[in-house]
Amino acid sequence: MMNKQKNLHALFKPNSIAVLGASRDEKKIGHIVLRNILESGFEGKIFAVNPNAQSVLDIECFSDYVSLPETPDLAVVALPAAVAVSLLESIAQKGTKNIVMFSAGFKEAGLAGAALEADLQAAAKKYDLNILGPNCLGFASTLCNVNATFSQAENRAGNLRFMSQSGALASGIFDWAKQQQIGFSEFITLGNKAVIHENDILEYWLNQKTKNNTEVGLSNYQPIGMYLESISEGAYFLELAKKIAKQHPIFILKPGHSKHAQQAIQSHTGSMAGDDKVQRTAFAEAGILYCEGVEDMFDMAKIFSWENAPRGPRVAIVSNAGGPAVLSTDALEKEGLQLAVLSKKTIAKLEENLPRAANVLNPVDVLGDALSARYHEAIEDVLAEKTVDALLVIVTPQIMTEIEDTAELIGTLSAKYAKPVVCSFMGGSAIEAGEHVLNKYKIPSFRFPERAVKALSVMWHWQQRRHTLSIENTKYTLGLFAKSKIHKIEKIIQTVKTENKVLSLIEAEDVLKVCGIKTPPSEAVRTMSEAWQFGQKHGLPFVLKVSSPMLIHKTEAQAVFTNIYTEADLKKIWARIVATVKKLPKNSDYVVQAQKQIESGLELIAGIKNDANFGNVMMFGAGGILAELIGDSNLVIAPITEKNCVSLLEKSKAFTLLRGFRGHKPYAIKKLVSMLIKFGWLAEAVPYFNEMTINPIIVTATEAWAVDPRFILKQK
């Protein structure tokens, strides 16, 4: 499934670069990128290829790639799509393995472009080329001082690593970073991802020897930011990200495609495990921080570049304004942080150092007329306090406020104490000079205090999460992987008519039985008398169901009839079954199935869908009336392990009921867990299903029954 690992070191740390399409026209990409490479302080050799020019920007031009005096590590191609593809062979023959391709006009530009992209991919495979793009903005690196983009990326060193599928968004990030004085280690734009994918970049970063940050003020991390519109191989992506997330913060901004998700709903599982929810769950499980929007992404980039995560959730606030301090206190609570409780000693120090009217309990109010000296006292007292894990400083621009001096002292004190410090200088023009000073000291500042609190909270939650991340494997201990079982299931599936995407009830029950999942006794019945015989044999009451590929939602379609206790009940119901069957399209397949009715149990739902990005996703929660009322939809993402099944059950609201609620006897939880594990194994071992739903599972005090399975095959 996953590609061979690519060696991208020479691509992103080349010793020599050739620009194909180097142009003398200052507005052309081929000019801009050459200028950027020259101006970025790149120390390797730089070549230019242009058959129509002697030189560009004082760099001698060669008429074609093969004429170059040596083999460049990297070829940067700033030429139209068709030309670019036609040159790949000569680039490869020269021995260059790494290519950055800016050219647009590929997959994104219709059928002809897609064909061109296929040619590009074929060439890449044939010659073993690493191609970044096409249709990308290139990359910039301060590890080897090269700006191989045609954008105004600033050449400021830093610890932030970033990849973006959108070049336009990258331009916005560059502009923002410049203003905020945030430096990058590497910034890579992916474009069409024809050859190099996000996973290649993550592999490269995972294996990268990260040097210690030498610059004062940077955090201990090499944070990774990502803007991705698609993820090619989700399972591997999550595995790589999880490995990274234990060491370095990794955050993602990804559109949710929620509309698309709604269109694709095929079943209950589909609707309860929408794309957006699957995505969020997947990221959360892998320790990837999820950005709700561009603002979140910018805030995370800033705080993780400059601050280490707090050792605990206890935050102190120092403010010259009561209102914003109270708002921040609310925000702390909302975001799962705590207001630090100051010790008596610290309170005494604050009382000594601050005016009588000041509030010396956290949040510390230094009052509106506070000059920088008073901020200094308060901040130092609070940072020295053991019970404080992080500090938020709020400054509102009062007429006497010493904005820049206050920012300076925050910078100095922050360097003295190894605790994260964030600021909110609230206002407009007046506070900008202060923000500039804070940026210089690499103190993350946020225009709104709630944003500062949220950023702190993201750090703290990552800090807690990273230690619990572990790489699971899919080993099942129930001996379920027996090949004979898989063969039996495959045989059942083979009998399903090719035009039917959905297994009949009886076929689905047979699949479950092979897995060792209990289903209530059931039989196909052709007549009323056969039905009554079933009831006599298996006990009353019983259920009759009409099963047909044409019926999707059984209850609504008058296709499930419960509570048949007597022959009179049966007679009434049989008439309704006849009516239901009559309504089916002519020549429809259908079966009338009798099933023993499981009584006095709790209804639950379990489902597994095969997500296009992340593979199998298991959903579990309360069923029946509760499903609609409480929305108890809980997810785990592949690999669906035994451990995952247990935690899925435990995090459901239904678990409260299962354990025995308010004196009720507990239900057969072990049997249920065993069912979920077997169900998970089915999905992992037999990859033919697009969606599988058991709705309901009925759990009694002694047994867990799969009452109504609905299995949808993948499109062939």
Place this chain on the structure above:
Amino acid sequence: MMNKQKNLHALFKPNSIAVLGASRDEKKIGHIVLRNILESGFEGKIFAVNPNAQSVLDIECFSDYVSLPETPDLAVVALPAAVAVSLLESIAQKGTKNIVMFSAGFKEAGLAGAALEADLQAAAKKYDLNILGPNCLGFASTLCNVNATFSQAENRAGNLRFMSQSGALASGIFDWAKQQQIGFSEFITLGNKAVIHENDILEYWLNQKTKNNTEVGLSNYQPIGMYLESISEGAYFLELAKKIAKQHPIFILKPGHSKHAQQAIQSHTGSMAGDDKVQRTAFAEAGILYCEGVEDMFDMAKIFSWENAPRGPRVAIVSNAGGPAVLSTDALEKEGLQLAVLSKKTIAKLEENLPRAANVLNPVDVLGDALSARYHEAIEDVLAEKTVDALLVIVTPQIMTEIEDTAELIGTLSAKYAKPVVCSFMGGSAIEAGEHVLNKYKIPSFRFPERAVKALSVMWHWQQRRHTLSIENTKYTLGLFAKSKIHKIEKIIQTVKTENKVLSLIEAEDVLKVCGIKTPPSEAVRTMSEAWQFGQKHGLPFVLKVSSPMLIHKTEAQAVFTNIYTEADLKKIWARIVATVKKLPKNSDYVVQAQKQIESGLELIAGIKNDANFGNVMMFGAGGILAELIGDSNLVIAPITEKNCVSLLEKSKAFTLLRGFRGHKPYAIKKLVSMLIKFGWLAEAVPYFNEMTINPIIVTATEAWAVDPRFILKQK
């Protein structure tokens, strides 16, 4: 309950102002405020009072207030608290009715200050003075060109009205507004609210004749922003706000005090109707827009100042970057807006005007290399489209992007089409010049596209909401207001021992019976045989309960015993009752009560609590197991009308069950509604209860029963 309406016109539009404590020291408040008044272009007379100076800022100083040559409309007091209070008499004697008091050192500064504030309030009452503050920042108005604050408020005319309980936050808002070029009509800071409250200001604004905005680019509204830390008379506040909200957007930022709310929990109702939830519900019902934080407040201030609400939810997006456009599409859906569907004609126009690679379906992608001319074509085509109610323009700074020109043309086109236009110029330094141009044209711009979408959405939701706002009254049509009933209830309450805050079960049931609310037959029993007689008389099964002021959560305390069918059941349970009673503190009051058990009904909860801010709040939702699982807590705020009771029921999740879910027979909804109305009447008519909970109400197919009422009296 409410104060006499104050006449604040002369306060906020004075013809003459005297500054007490005018100072020559440039750093003193008494200097700054005089300079601000002088520099703000105030056309009335200005006086200064200072016994130790000849003149300040070329204004002649008088030695005391009575020496002033005439009676100023407004006295601005910049003196220490004690001095300020001592001068009130002479100010009043001179005939001045309106005072702005900056002085700190009142209620906020401990007991001595509180006493001083009481003196101030007494003087205000005695002399009928309007006092703004104390401990406030003053006010600024462009209606009469006066900046009577000691802050750097800019004197820019606009339509925004604002009140802030925090002066420090006001300084931040001034600074922000200056940068964003947002003008105010009036900006009032409230300080300690010793005399003038938020309701006085709202009354003043409600009765204000709002002139049409003459300035190009302003919206048709006179929006009102509020930062409040407390609300004094919540019910009246909501009534005023509702009247305003039909005409003008009104938004609030208010800390939630969520910790405080948690401490005050006394019962189930308390925990299910936390302060924050009550507050949000109250604001929503009154049409007040709720700010989640300072950022929301700034965004609302900007968009309502400059744009009219859209006529519909259909938004077009024009962007030079695909990624941010997709993110904005996600945001539209999340915020309840829609992506406009463009007509064939518009699509054809766009195809003609844009390059082939551009996306001409909404979101319209003008591509990364778009110059301002291309933006012009796309924006004009889209704004002319009938299916478009609002437009979002996204600009990312590509190397060729004409940022300022693009901003200019957006300004020009926006003036041409009467549709709201919002922008997101994404980046840092490079896009600032563009934002400046947008501010000049009064086009709301937001650094992040999701914020722009949220701001549009708030407008649209207000637009829908305002038309549905109606002033309810509390008239009950069930003849419940009979005085005799109130007397009966008062008699019951009078018998409750003064040391008990909680009514006994039997007392509470008696109260309910007076209201005509059905309770199951019940009796106090002293012996097992009395209990059995009760069962024989009223039918089996029955319930036994131990009721005592010492028992708060009955179930947990082993004090409710259900399902007594036989004498053997009774014997077992009686032994447990004896055990429970033994565990009570010595000499505790207790009653053992037998109650008929209501079977096969649905459990619900209703509660009413008296909220400190907003008066009676009724809570209703599913009970029993469901209560814990689904959190079905729905609120209405006083006045609790019949209409409110019905809508409360209808918005509950329990309503799905009550109507008859999945073939189940409907429950006695009419009886339940009638019970809620009577319960609401009880709270409105008999103001002795702090909290009343009926948990559970059991509704059967034919009747609604109040099974377990718990009534807590107000502290005396």
